[in-house]
Amino acid sequence: MTRFFDGGSDITTASPPFSGHSAQGGSFADTFAGEPIAGVWELLVCDDAAQDSGQVLESTLVFDIFPPSNDLIENATNVGNLQANFEDTLVNFVLATDDASQATDCTVTLNNAVWYTFTASSSSTVTAQIDTTGANDDEDSALIFYNGPVGANLTQIALENSGSNSCNFLDLVTIDAVEGQTYYLSAEANFNTTVTIFGDAILSTQENIIDGFTYFPNPVQNVLTLNAQTPIEKVSIYTLSGQKVIEHTNITSTTQLDMTALSSGIYLMNATINGREGTFKIIKQ
16 A cells, blocks of 8 residues: 655655655656556555644546557567467557558458568468457457558558458458568457467468368358268367367268357367378368
8 A cells, every 4th residue: 555644754765565655745756756666556645744634635646558569550569470379468459549440441440459460481371360258249359461561551551352351340360371471460359358360380280181071161150061082980170279179970971060159260170081180270250
């Protein structure tokens, strides 16, 4: 607790939490200059000098609130070459500003945007996802990819026209990244949450081809259809953390997997057909 008196020693001579010391008049900004201020504060203002009585006529507390460091496209967080998942945990969207609304060819805005950027090291699929656990409705978050030069500002970017990317309220979006092209991701939300960006490179090394085996649609919303030339011995769906969420054995060569109950995100499908095994990336919308 911090207590401000009408008498006593100077608060700047005390140690946190400054209990029992006075501001000695002047502004709080001057009083706290150079002192650690992180943490939870309790403030008590009292008049106990000479045991007299009094009334606090006026007091003002002003807190400087800073947006996230990647609040502007010029300060976009560089996520590297996406050889591994990039995760930005509990982004403080509430303090972000609305510069994304100034992008020339997209009008979706939630007034709370942060930016990420990368230059594709290979031509592959890139997927972004925002955790919607704290959302109240479908229009509480948006992910939008743009392309442009390195170090672009809002007037130099264009809406990326590939994959599932669009100027819309989406919490999971993919693009077909082209080697050497620089991309920008605007992430917007009305609540603090986590943004994850997945690069295809982390999955492609484990992905195999089984002759005659197809699956569609991908991305999928509800039902994933599997087609094979022979009966499917086993098919399993896993989260990226390794949790098995669906498994079927000894099924027909054409079958459907109901993925309606799964949360939006990226999953791995492991299929065994005629003794051959393959692992494939599935995007659930």
